Amino acid sequence: MSRTTTLDEARTTGAVVTIHRRALGPGVDLLDGVVLATGAWTLVGALADRAHADGYEAIRTEDVTRVRRARRSDQRFVERAASGLGAWPPPLPDLDVDLASVDGVVRSVARANRVLAVHAEGTAPDECFPGAVEELTAEGLGLRFLGTAGRWERAPRWFGLDEITRVSWGSRYLDTFDRFGDRSPFASPDR
Template sequence: MRRELVSIKREELDPNKIQGFVLRESEQLILISYVYDFKLDGLMVLRKGDITLLEVSETDKFQTQLLKDEGVFEKVNFDVDYNLSSWKEFIESAMETHKYFIIEEEELESPGFTIGTIESLDNESVSMRYFTGVGRWLEELEVLNFEDITSLQIGSNYLNVYERYFDRCGA
């Protein structure tokens, strides 16, 4: 795996490119250390079938050097070892080190963005206890079918702020 910043395009799902460092990939999934505004922003898993372009552009090469100069590059953990065989396998392996997840279903008629904790998994789906933007946990579980999941995030700045909030509040 080359240790350079890459740009990923998913034309059917998102008009914007995603930048990151590829950490691992399987036949179905790709794991990146997500980079946003020259900052590491957790890990992101994408469905490979949605990727229409994955490149190392001249801008990516230049920005890799900027990240090295800023001391950001050395913080990328290229040795992560999550199981990327399937969404289920990834989630199970990530639950060992992460409590909070963001799972997106971008292809649905009403795209889904679910943030919360994993309550259970079966061969077809994941059940999540989720919370609202104002930090209220909802009682009803959200069941997400693996076939509908397009991306997943762990360890992001967004998740980390909510996690600290819940730790302070005892939620």
């Protein structure tokens, strides 16, 4: 029996899947998780180390080349481990994500999360860019970058909307920056 499935089948069954995406660079073409919603962009409840429910990823649906269900024994292990370590199945996020376009995804996520990450895997396959949305236009995104030392850059980095292949939020990694990084230039005085 083939483990290959479609995004819609994965969404309706809640199966743990590995999503294969077209070659965007070494090591970035696979994503493990649970498909939560589909549209022009696909919302995935991400799994870290095949055991931790770890935030959300929105990926361009057109980049998906194959979806493979985990073996039954792997599925049971992931369910047991993720349940014991947090929530299972991964819940829908506490926000309504507009999956019709990249700017819809970014706007939706930025309304509810101060820190998000964008990925431009076609040009920077090994990097993610955590930060806060400073400006979003029809042509691009100005992201105030939060560096690995938890310091905010003075000026935004600009990304063309067509460069963005993935948007991440709610992960342990990003939450660490949000909680322990320098006070955001966007923060209210009491933060």
